Amino acid sequence: MNTVIEYESPITRKFNAVVEILEKYEYDSSRLITILQLVQEEYRYLPKEVLPYIATALNMPIAEVYGVATFYAHFSLEAKGKYVVKVCNGTACHVKGSMPIVDALYKKLNLTKEQTTTPDMMFTVETVSCLGACGLAPVMVVNEKVFGEVTPEKISEIIDDYLENKEA
Amino acid sequence: MEKQKYISVNGRNILIENEKNVLEVIRKANIELPTFCYHSELSIYGACRLCVVDVDGKGVQASCSIAPEDGMVVQTNTSEIRTIRKVNLELLLANHDIQCPTCDRSNNCKLQELSSKIGISQSRFKKTNVNFPVDDRSESIVHNPNRCVLCGDCVRMCKEVQSVGAIDFIHRGAQTRVAPAFGMSLADVECVNCGQCVSVCPVGSLTVKPEMDKVWDDLTNPNKTVVVQVAPAVRVAIGEQFGSEAGTISTGKMVNALKLLGFDKVYDTSFSADMTIMEEVQELLERKMNKGQLPLITSCCPSWVKFAEQYYPELLPNLSSCKSPQQMFGSVAKKLLPDMLGVDKKELVVVSVMPCTAKKMEAKRPEFSHEDIAEVDHVITTTELVKMISNAGIIYNELLPESFDMPFGFKTGGGILFGNSGGVMEAALRYAYEKITGETLIDSDFEIVRGESGLRTIEVNLPESTLKVGVAHSLSNARILCEQIKNGQSDIDFIEMMACPGGCVVGGGQPVSFDNNFKKKRTASLYNCDKQLQLHKSQENPYVSDIYKNELGEIGGEKAHHLLHTTYNSRKRISDISLDVRNSVNHKVKVSVCVGTNCYVRGSQELLKKLVVYVTQNKLQDMVGFEKQEETVDVSATFCYEKCDRGPVVSVNNITIEKATFAAVKKAIQIELEKCRIDMMV
Numbered sequence: 001m002n003t004v005i006e007y008e009s010p011i012t013r014k015f016n017a018v019v020e021i022l023e024k025y026e027y028d029s030s031r032l033i034t035i036l037q038l039v040q041e042e043y044r045y046l047p048k049e050v051l052p053y054i055a056t057a058l059n060m061p062i063a064e065v066y067g068v069a070t071f072y073a074h075f076s077l078e079a080k081g082k083y084v085v086k087v088c089n090g091t092a093c094h095v096k097g098s099m100p101i102v103d104a105l106y107k108k109l110n111l112t113k114e115q116t117t118t119p120d121m122m123f124t125v126e127t128v129s130c131l132g133a134c135g136l137a138p139v140m141v142v143n144e145k146v147f148g149e150v151t152p153e154k155i156s157e158i159i160d161d162y163l164e165n166k167e168a
Numbered sequence: 169m170e171k172q173k174y175i176s177v178n179g180r181n182i183l184i185e186n187e188k189n190v191l192e193v194i195r196k197a198n199i200e201l202p203t204f205c206y207h208s209e210l211s212i213y214g215a216c217r218l219c220v221v222d223v224d225g226k227g228v229q230a231s232c233s234i235a236p237e238d239g240m241v242v243q244t245n246t247s248e249i250r251t252i253r254k255v256n257l258e259l260l261l262a263n264h265d266i267q268c269p270t271c272d273r274s275n276n277c278k279l280q281e282l283s284s285k286i287g288i289s290q291s292r293f294k295k296t297n298v299n300f301p302v303d304d305r306s307e308s309i310v311h312n313p314n315r316c317v318l319c320g321d322c323v324r325m326c327k328e329v330q331s332v333g334a335i336d337f338i339h340r341g342a343q344t345r346v347a348p349a350f351g352m353s354l355a356d357v358e359c360v361n362c363g364q365c366v367s368v369c370p371v372g373s374l375t376v377k378p379e380m381d382k383v384w385d386d387l388t389n390p391n392k393t394v395v396v397q398v399a400p401a402v403r404v405a406i407g408e409q410f411g412s413e414a415g416t417i418s419t420g421k422m423v424n425a426l427k428l429l430g431f432d433k434v435y436d437t438s439f440s441a442d443m444t445i446m447e448e449v450q451e452l453l454e455r456k457m458n459k460g461q462l463p464l465i466t467s468c469c470p471s472w473v474k475f476a477e478q479y480y481p482e483l484l485p486n487l488s489s490c491k492s493p494q495q496m497f498g499s500v501a502k503k504l505l506p507d508m509l510g511v512d513k514k515e516l517v518v519v520s521v522m523p524c525t526a527k528k529m530e531a532k533r534p535e536f537s538h539e540d541i542a543e544v545d546h547v548i549t550t551t552e553l554v555k556m557i558s559n560a561g562i563i564y565n566e567l568l569p570e571s572f573d574m575p576f577g578f579k580t581g582g583g584i585l586f587g588n589s590g591g592v593m594e595a596a597l598r599y600a601y602e603k604i605t606g607e608t609l610i611d612s613d614f615e616i617v618r619g620e621s622g623l624r625t626i627e628v629n630l631p632e633s634t635l636k637v638g639v640a641h642s643l644s645n646a647r648i649l650c651e652q653i654k655n656g657q658s659d660i661d662f663i664e665m666m667a668c669p670g671g672c673v674v675g676g677g678q679p680v681s682f683d684n685n686f687k688k689k690r691t692a693s694l695y696n697c698d699k700q701l702q703l704h705k706s707q708e709n710p711y712v713s714d715i716y717k718n719e720l721g722e723i724g725g726e727k728a729h730h731l732l733h734t735t736y737n738s739r740k741r742i743s744d745i746s747l748d749v750r751n752s753v754n755h756k757v758k759v760s761v762c763v764g765t766n767c768y769v770r771g772s773q774e775l776l777k778k779l780v781v782y783v784t785q786n787k788l789q790d791m792v793g794f795e796k797q798e799e800t801v802d803v804s805a806t807f808c809y810e811k812c813d814r815g816p817v818v819s820v821n822n823i824t825i826e827k828a829t830f831a832a833v834k835k836a837i838q839i840e841l842e843k844c845r846i847d848m849m850v
């Protein structure tokens with residue numbers, strides 16, 4: 001159904017989006033993964049509170065939805081920053097020195113292996129297994145933007161650029 | 169005639185009949201293939217990789233997961249197969265928190281048994297150091313993920329047979345474990361405490377929550393008088409743990425053991441089951457006569473009751489208001505025994521021995537405690553009783569039979585049948601027949617309501633009328649019946665529901681049996697227990713009649729109602745999660761819309777959407793101080809106000825609106841806003 005909404009706060013928009021996603025896939029529990037993917041796009045993660053709602057709407061156990069959401073590395077139940085920095089730690093990037101890049105990011109953003117998101121919800125740092133761009137190793141991706149042949153020295157500059165955007 | 173098909177198992181031809189997989193065919197060749205994850209009543213999972221066989225042309229395959237084909241050549245015992253099985257078991261052992269001497273399932277553990285059978289002398293792999301917290305907050309079940317072999321039997325049992333799905337695999341790889349949603353405790357989710365996960369767990373990962381220590385404390389306290397009631401299904405299973413064949417009846421030995429343990433009186437729950445029949449049939453006939461809500465559904469099974477409270481609150485008026493036999497016994501005992509035995513009510517302890525894990529939860533329901541005195545103080549399962557007998561060093565098999573104490577040890581066959589699926593129905597029919605027809609029932613057996621099928625509807629022909637009855641076991645079957653009733657497709661008068669697949673004889677508190685026919689044997693034995701008694705109809709129990717005459721008055725009367733009946737409440741499936749839809753910080757009016765299952769189907773989602781649109785669109789600028797209403801009114805989705813039969817439920821600040829409509833909620837918001845406005849102006 002189409003509800004015409006003239007004014008929407010961002011959060012309302014998200015909840016309506018969840019409802020629309022469920023409607024689009026006709027409350028079909030076999031489409032759970034697709035639904036979760038789209039919901040994650042809306043919130044940038046899967047909020048704990050949304051999962052029982054999705055489970056109820058799809059008429060399936062909450063534990064099953066939670067099981068799927070925790071199985072795939074793609075899904076996150078933790079809120080992520082506005083910018084998700086993925087450092088490739090596949091074989092090629094690893095030998096070309098991806099770990100010093102991670103360390104540089106941690107230092108720059110004051111993060112640790114345990115705490116990977118900045119308190120201001122701007123940055124999340126994570127490692128991934130292979131981005132398939134080994135020729136550019138070491139590779140790092142910020143949201144959709146790819147940075148090749150990164151060095152620890154370049155990190156500060158890249159992050160600062162994003163921080164300045166925030167100011168703008 | 170169709171050509172017969174064979175597969176060759178280790179060189180011998182074995183006929184393929186209707187087996188769905190090679191494993192079943194191999195079993196016919198008298199070869200026991202090791203398995204963790206294969207249960208014929210559950211879907212095939214193929215995870216444990218112990219039933220591997222060598223299939224000519226296909227290589228090593230899990231025999232549970234391949235269909236038998238004519239001419240297949242299978243080897244079950246090559247050196248390669250033996251090595252694979254050993255390695256797989258060693259890997260499981262590396263993951264397993266080995267605590268055998270203190271484990272509840274020691275001596276009855278598949279991992280232990282298979283390690284010894286397959287001949288594991290060492291585990292060469294490094295132990296994993298994962299240490300997950302043990303969940304012991306449920307009243308019925310203790311879950312220790314560190315002992316889990318990830319066979320998934322519990323997950324499939326809960327989802328497929330019980331249609332609850334309280335647990336599932338969470339996370340992945342080395343972090344995989346079985347848990348409820350969000351890693352919450354079983355106590356806080358939709359678990360119905362049936363304990364079927366405990367029954368299928370091959371190891372000690374899911375076990376019964378023990379209450380033995382509390383019983384020991386009271387037994388050894390000289391100030392306490394401790395009486396015990398024993399449920400019917402216990403007597404046909406307890407012997408198994410002392411080496412007897414499945415289904416062996418050892419009532420007399422069991423009573424003797426209980427007396428040796430120090431119980432002052434040993435009574436039979438079948439006695440109060442006879443009372444349940446009197447009250448329940450009365451309720452049925454009254455509803456039939458007064459065109460009350462039908463079908464009447466039994467309420468003896470606490471798992472079924474919790475299931476109904478969570479998923480079918482609209483059917484709660486259909487549930488018989490009768491307490492279960494356990495609770496009827498408790499309330500009668502706490503009322504009459506203090507005088508009969510000359511003890512102070514506060515010093516009287518009622519213990520139950522049950523085949524059931526959910527009875528522990530039932531006994532702790534607030535409805536069943538009055539002025540801080542519980543009707544039933546402690547509930548132990550059959551397996552716990554076995555442990556207590558062993559603790560005390562009693563040699564069970566050498567005991568001579570003893571008799572139950574009077575008067576609450578006296579029962580008819582009707583009360584005994586409560587342990588079998590179809591048994592409550594049969595006992596009820598034995599009384600209903602006489603009540604309806606006014607004739608004496610000569611042959612008291614109602615074979616037509618017996619059987620193994622999980623869902624049976626039967627028309628019982630009486631001389632001048634018919635009674636349409638239904639019998640369901642396993643909650644997935646209960647769900648089918650509930651849906652039919654909800655959709656108005658049911659003309660059944662009376663339904664018996666039991667959560668466990670086969671009834672109480674296979675309850676979650678019963679010994680775990682690896683005998684493939686244990687269900688049939690226990691069921692048959694319980695019918696034999698009925699036959700061994702002289703009285704078969706609950707209404708013939710003279711001591712039940714005495715209680716009505718001396719204490720309760722009329723069957724279904726006011727006094728009986730006060731003591732023997734109860735009420736039910738709708739319940740939320742998962743506790744304390746709400747979804748903030750608007751996230752306004754300084755709101756003055758908080759609107760919460762329930763999106764739990766029942767309100768959801770009653771249209772709460774539409775309502776929620778409309779409300780969000782309403783509060784964001786209407787800024788009510790004519791109201792002073794409310795130019796930004798979207799900051800003032802907060803809308804959230806919440807899970808269950810436990811008033812599901814009156815949904816959709818919406819709360820506006822402290823006001824709860826049942827059967828909420830958009831107009832009603834809008835009005836309430838306006839009233840609240842007006843209040844705020846006045847406050848602000850003052």
